[in-house]
Amino acid sequence: MSRGEKKQGGEGVGSQTSAEPNGATRSPAAKTKPRPRRAGRRAHEVPSSSAGRGAIDRSAATGRRRSGPSDPAPRRPRRADLLAVAVVICMSVLAACSSQLDQGRSKPAGTAGPSGEVTVQFLDVGQGDSVLVRSPEGKTMLIDGGRSTERMGELLEQHGVQKVDLMVASHADADHIAGLVEAARTTQPTLFINNGIAGTTRTWERLVAVLGDAGTQFQKASNQVINLGSVKVRVIAPPAGMGDDQNENSVGIRVEFGEFAALMTGDSETKETQGWLAENRAEVRGPVQVYKSIHHGAANGDNAAWLAAVKPENVVISVGENSYGHPTPQALDLYDSRGIRIYRTDRQGTVTFRAKGDGTYVATTER
Numbered sequence: 001m002s003r004g005e006k007k008q009g010g011e012g013v014g015s016q017t018s019a020e021p022n023g024a025t026r027s028p029a030a031k032t033k034p035r036p037r038r039a040g041r042r043a044h045e046v047p048s049s050s051a052g053r054g055a056i057d058r059s060a061a062t063g064r065r066r067s068g069p070s071d072p073a074p075r076r077p078r079r080a081d082l083l084a085v086a087v088v089i090c091m092s093v094l095a096a097c098s099s100q101l102d103q104g105r106s107k108p109a110g111t112a113g114p115s116g117e118v119t120v121q122f123l124d125v126g127q128g129d130s131v132l133v134r135s136p137e138g139k140t141m142l143i144d145g146g147r148s149t150e151r152m153g154e155l156l157e158q159h160g161v162q163k164v165d166l167m168v169a170s171h172a173d174a175d176h177i178a179g180l181v182e183a184a185r186t187t188q189p190t191l192f193i194n195n196g197i198a199g200t201t202r203t204w205e206r207l208v209a210v211l212g213d214a215g216t217q218f219q220k221a222s223n224q225v226i227n228l229g230s231v232k233v234r235v236i237a238p239p240a241g242m243g244d245d246q247n248e249n250s251v252g253i254r255v256e257f258g259e260f261a262a263l264m265t266g267d268s269e270t271k272e273t274q275g276w277l278a279e280n281r282a283e284v285r286g287p288v289q290v291y292k293s294i295h296h297g298a299a300n301g302d303n304a305a306w307l308a309a310v311k312p313e314n315v316v317i318s319v320g321e322n323s324y325g326h327p328t329p330q331a332l333d334l335y336d337s338r339g340i341r342i343y344r345t346d347r348q349g350t351v352t353f354r355a356k357g358d359g360t361y362v363a364t365t366e367r
């Protein structure tokens with residue numbers, strides 16, 4: 001896949017291509033009529049008006065049809081009119097939260113690329129994950145939401161997020177989806193992508209219900225490529241044979257903006273990273289400038305073979321006070337021994353990368 005591909009002035013959240021390995025089901029929305037956009041490529045917009053309302057595919061969201069309490073009865077969507085296509089009110093770029101300025105130049109400047117900057121922020125949600133990505137055009141993706149609805153509410157306000165175009169749940173554990181409930185309520189996401197395995201908690205039920213109310217379209221991760229404005233979002237579906245375990249079915253996301261790349265893979269454990277490597281997935285190959293430590297720096301996450309493929313330049317450990325020993329000395333040693341620059345949200349607060357299409361970037365931390 002050519003990573004130098006230049007896309008300017010993207011038109012919102014739209015799937016570009018959808019490979020379908022592993023027999024993944026596509027939601028009805030994925031069959032929306034194609035609309036030619038760029039030379040020779042199939043493309044379609046994610047429906048975000050009434051056309052998409054009926055397309056809510058609860059089976060995709062609740063996944064492998066564990067019938068019962070985790071599949072709430074369908075609700076009639078409301079607030080149809082509010083979901084006009086990509087109504088993004090992008091508030092001022094970032095809250096004034098940066099204090100410490102760190103380097104960031106992995107390649108010589110001057111390589112052509114899309115204009116403007118992509119922003120990738122690892123929000124300080126305590127023990128949990130939440131990554132906010134904004135395109136130069138103001139399109140917004142939120143990957144996970146931490147474990148606290150209150151905290152997520154504060155962060156959305158602090159960062160001026162009023163609309164989320166693409167919401168991703170890497171998996172259904174509470175430290176990843178609880179905050180998404182609040183984010184879904186206040187930002188009415190256009191599209192929601194998850195691993196297709198229903199959670200078994202009330203929190204999951206609430207999330208599905210709130211997204212239903214918002215008229216959000218559901219898709220199961222199936223290696224979609226989404227245009228978030230001029231930022232390319234590559235969804236990395238879990239490899240085949242992972243069973244039903246939530247961590248091992250974490251959805252990966254690769255963010256590309258010209259020569260810049262960031263990779264986040266939720267709480268994927270060694271088995272899943274091995275699966276991706278065995279499938280020789282181009283999306284997990286580095287070098288990448290920005291990378292999220294797997295599973296908050298747990299011992300069963302990052303491993304030598306995986307990091308040798310990903311080749312991260314910077315790693316962000318999204319972690320808070322916890323009794324699991326995160327981040328573990330093993331994980332920290334792995335990063336240290338490879339010269340990977342380490343950021344930690346528990347010590348530095350929210351960590352922000354602003355990157356240009358030529359691959360250069362600036363990292364700032366809240367404290």
Ligand SMILES: [Zn+2]
Pocket residue numbers: 128129173175176267295296
């Ligand atoms: Zn987690």
